[in-house]
Amino acid sequence: MTKDSGTAQQEQEKSGDSPEGSRRGLRKLLGSIVVDIRPLKVPPFRRLWVSTAVTSLGSQLTVVAVPAQIFDITHSSAYVGLTGAVAVVPLLVFGIWGGAIADTVDRRKLLLFGNVGIAIVSALLWLQAFLGLNSVWLVLGLLGVNQAFFAINMPTRSAVIARLVPVNLLPSANALGSTVAQFGAVFGPMAAGALLPVLGLSTLYLLDTIALIITLWAVFRLPAMPPLSGTTRRAGIRDVLDGFKYMAAKKVLLASFVVDVIAMVFGMPRALFPEMAERTFGDPAGGGIALGWMFAAIPVGAMLIGLFSGWLGKVQRQGVAVAISIVAWGAAIIGFGFAHSLWLAVVFLMIGGMADMVSAVYRMAILQTAATDEMRGRMQGAFTVVVSGGPRLADMTHGWAAAGAGTAAAASGGGALVIVFVVIACALLPAFWKYRATT
Template sequence: MSEQTEVAPEGDPKKGKRGFLGSIVVDARPLRIPGFRRLWLSSIVTAVGSQLTAVAVPKQVFDITGSSAYVGLTGAFGLVPLLVFGLWGGAIADTVDRRKLLMISNTGIAFTAALLWAQAFFAVDSVWLVLVLLAVNQAFFAVNMPTRNAVVARLVPQELLPAAAALTGTMTTFGAVFGPLAAGALIPVIGLSTLYLVDTIALVAVLWAVWKLPTMAPLSGQVRKAGLRDVVDGFRYMATQKVLLASFFVDIIAMVAGMPRALFPEMAERTFGDPAGGGLALGWLFAAMPLGAMLIGLMSGWAGRVRRQGVAVTVAICVWGAAVIGFGLSSTLWLAIVFLAIGGAADMVSAIYRMAILQTAATDEMRGRTQGAFTVVVAGGPRLADLGHGWAAAGAGTAAAASGGGVLVIVLVLIAVVLLPAFWRYKAPVVKS
């Protein structure tokens, strides 16, 4: 029996008039489903904590080395585990109890966060130790994310998947806004190591919420080990799904060519005047894109009414590229923040529909593997961007690295749409009530 049978006693989440205001603000109906509500609430605790570490790692690397090129290496050390364990983790998620796998992977993430705190607290000052711990942390993350995303479609009806994606994205971006702002303000006061400690405590706390989820064994009832053949079968399946492949491809373009976050530590100090120990400019640069994404998420009640989802993703990515160009050319902090916020809003629109396309098009027995590929693209793309932008900035400067990437996004995504017209024409299927 599917976990969709564990709907809330409040009634059918699919029914009920939402009114004018409900058609504008985020659709909260998925929260009536107990399993999804537990999964969503578990993200509240970690939303801020995880972003503290996301700021602390590049900041610590920059403090040790003084080089954006080394900051870019964080992308390489994060990417390899994502490529390997994202695909394998997705295969595992299709063959075991997904709740159990969430528990194991969350424990691993918490343990490596504790080790990051220890090396910073004892002032080891080894950039290679930081990078290795980051790689291990990302290996567990790569297993956790496709599992968590695959769980959603087992809990939420198909017509509410865009709303569920918007709710999840809104909470994630909430943490991504206030986490970096808190990090920028707290580093000079409590020190960088404490940021890792807060993340560790949050990750331990979330294990209870995951434990309360229902069991989610494969619908076939067969629990087994996942091997290389399962990964290969996943690739074969995705090779037949042109719309899925196109959604991955356009997001790779947007993230690899356009994500400028590796430039933030250098620009915070040398362009926008932060002190060497860190300051508010660094926090605002990391928070600006999530802020724009969060605002769109909170006003996403319209998302379920858009059927031309391929068009929506394409337009959103072009807006993202234009915003990155504006950011690269900005000489004042407030203008840079505005452009990054616009970019974050566009990326949120793209993410809502890409996730809805993926959840709708994939069958449950392949959903973990497709989510694994999605994790590789979503989380791996920015890490490739870290590497590329870091080295580009070292050679040509931060302005050229950022704005040039934005131009490349627009050019490449328009070429992709011409070559992949099925994606442009894609419409969400009509669900009969």
């Protein structure tokens, strides 16, 4: 090959006219669309992600098994409703306290402690079901302990990510974690529903226990992550209060929590799903296909955006991205409220799930970068409280609104309030709108 022909070939490849150039162009295009897997090249993060993937599916088996067992024991939906009250208290208390602990000790050790605790509780749930003890209070008590360990584990796991991957890969790392979590939320209950009549209740608990034990090795192999100050100590009330003071002083962080509360409290319509399924979309009493699709639609939308999240890491105006995403969420919920076709309602909920996923990825990235390392655990603890407590407040507000004005007005009115209040929040806290990702 002559020098001129070699140069011509190189120019052709650069322009994309050659087969090799076309392949490179296609890879570049796909890399900007599909989920960014670069964080998985970091071995510690890969281990953490694999453990998240396994436990996301396994934990959903227990999510289905607990209310199923309580109903089998009591034949009362009122007792099943107690699971929400039992779960929310330890989530709120230990979410905040767990975040403070994560800032004062080796996060690897705390993560290992939380995983061991959850595995032990899961094993006890299996044992009581296997022995046929049929004690609803024992099941509820174990659920409360499980949620306490989970509330310690969740902010610790999120704070760990910022120590494992470079800052520019945090949105991609969060998207990967959120995608597998949504995958578990979609397919875990489906698997539980299929396995329950075949394997039995106790076996679901056992499968979750086995999954948790398997992931302990991945967590054990993470590097040590003591406080950057090098000093470990016990966390107290002062550490918790310092976290709230820090949040109030950092307007970007404060705004990220405010807009999330707005989105969840005013815009999460899941309390309306049973009534709408039966009275709007024609489900039989007790639930049917419409109810199942509505509960699955938001996680499906979130999972789809996660699979095609390669572009998320390229956005620098993350505050703007969060605000626009929450406005899109509110608009989708308005559409859902007015929908008289099940499939149109599902489409709007899926769009809402996509918007919520984008918002969540950037909010986590903002928390991980705008907060200093010694405060990340407490900020992630507050994030856990908002994510867990917001939808439960939404259940109350939407239920009361629907009782007075109907489901359509409750859902659409809530979506409209989301848009109005997010615009007001951004006007009052302009630092959030102006926030740019650090590189």
